Amino acid sequence: MIDLRSDTFTKPSQDMLKVMFDAKVGDDVFGEDPTVNELEKKCAEMFGMEAALFCPSGTMTNQIAIKCHTQPGDEVICDKVSHIYIYEGGGIAFNSGCQVKTISGVRGLITAEDVAGAINPDDVHKAHTSLVVLENTGNRGGGSCYEIEDILQIKEVCQANNLKLHLDGARLFNALVAKKQTAREYGEMFDSISICLSKGLGTPIGSVLLGKRDFIKKARRVRKVLGGGMRQAGYIAAAGLYALENNIERLAIDHHHAKQIAEALLNKDFTGKMMPVETNIIIFEVLAEGGAAAFCERMQKYNILCLPISATQVRMVTHLDVTNDMIGEVVEAIAAF
Numbered sequence: 001m002i003d004l005r006s007d008t009f010t011k012p013s014q015d016m017l018k019v020m021f022d023a024k025v026g027d028d029v030f031g032e033d034p035t036v037n038e039l040e041k042k043c044a045e046m047f048g049m050e051a052a053l054f055c056p057s058g059t060m061t062n063q064i065a066i067k068c069h070t071q072p073g074d075e076v077i078c079d080k081v082s083h084i085y086i087y088e089g090g091g092i093a094f095n096s097g098c099q100v101k102t103i104s105g106v107r108g109l110i111t112a113e114d115v116a117g118a119i120n121p122d123d124v125h126k127a128h129t130s131l132v133v134l135e136n137t138g139n140r141g142g143g144s145c146y147e148i149e150d151i152l153q154i155k156e157v158c159q160a161n162n163l164k165l166h167l168d169g170a171r172l173f174n175a176l177v178a179k180k181q182t183a184r185e186y187g188e189m190f191d192s193i194s195i196c197l198s199k200g201l202g203t204p205i206g207s208v209l210l211g212k213r214d215f216i217k218k219a220r221r222v223r224k225v226l227g228g229g230m231r232q233a234g235y236i237a238a239a240g241l242y243a244l245e246n247n248i249e250r251l252a253i254d255h256h257h258a259k260q261i262a263e264a265l266l267n268k269d270f271t272g273k274m275m276p277v278e279t280n281i282i283i284f285e286v287l288a289e290g291g292a293a294a295f296c297e298r299m300q301k302y303n304i305l306c307l308p309i310s311a312t313q314v315r316m317v318t319h320l321d322v323t324n325d326m327i328g329e330v331v332e333a334i335a336a337f
């Protein structure tokens with residue numbers, strides 16, 4: 001099977017498994033797991049941020065950040081297709097007691113002007129706006145990427161209005177590679193950043209939350225309350241360390257593969273609107289009868305799995321378990337339609 005449904009379907013390689021088996025571990029709730037401590041330190045240094053916290057999932061790192069940056073009754077600003085809003089089970093209300101003001105951005109990307117217009121005035125009728133969350137790359141935006149300049153402008157609006165700025169960077173490394181940006185630039189712009197190790201970086205589990213020392217101290221308490229305090233977590237943190245060493249630069253290959261698939265699709269009459277392919281995600285519209293479901297069924301006959309994300313839209317995601325040869329097969333299957 002060639003699984004293009006998501007980059008979360010990657011399985012740990014033999015080399016990754018070996019470092020996991022060999023990891024030195026301790027009880028991380030006591031702060032005594034040397035491998036977790038090493039991962040947190042490495043991530044913080046990479047981004048030039050003060051501290052980091054290893055968590056089981058990106059949903060947890062996002063939700064902890066939202067909890068730490070807000071008070072119940074506050075309002076959070078984000079794009080209407082952002083993961084925190086549509087894919088985290090209503091967690092903003094459930095965990096933080098906050099409401100959301102959504103922005104209709106372009107491919108999940110919002111602007112400083114959007115943010116400025118969404119901030120509530122200091123008025124007893126209005127919820128207190130306290131947090132802005134950006135997503136880079138934008139998942140439902142088809143792996144869309146921000147320009148540094150645009151984030152800097154958003155940061156300026158946040159600072160002028162006393163708002164915190166959080167980044168859902170589940171696929172931030174894809175953006176860094178595609179746009180030739182650096183982790184340090186991001187560390188300077190955001191109050192907190194969430195990165196996932198279990199997407200394109202290929203670990204079986206794990207996300208990291210980054211921020212100031214006080215913020216991470218508070219975040220560690222919230223992680224415990226949510227049941228996310230793990231014990232000998234070094235076995236999975238070791239996979240993260242391996243991934244940061246070995247699996248970042250190779251994301252360029254995934255991006256190249258995605259462009260190859262996009263090209264094959266654009267040669268076909270059944271392909272409707274396609275979002276610009278900037279990283280490892282392809283989202284396009286199927287014009288042929290049967291729509292997205294029929295397309296995915298047909299691909300499955302070639303042992304290729306794709307994800308229908310609406311009646312007419314299909315998503316394909318390239319990742320480190322999809323080889324050159326597999327891309328050749330996908331391109332051939334599309335050409336044969």
Ligand SMILES: *Cc1c(COP(=O)(O)O)cnc(C)c1O
Pocket residue numbers: 056057058059060062083084135137138139168170171196198199207
């Ligand atoms: C995958 C993802 C997350 C986190 O998901 P988990 O499955 O909880 O790790 C957060 N944001 C975006 C944009 C994602 O794609």
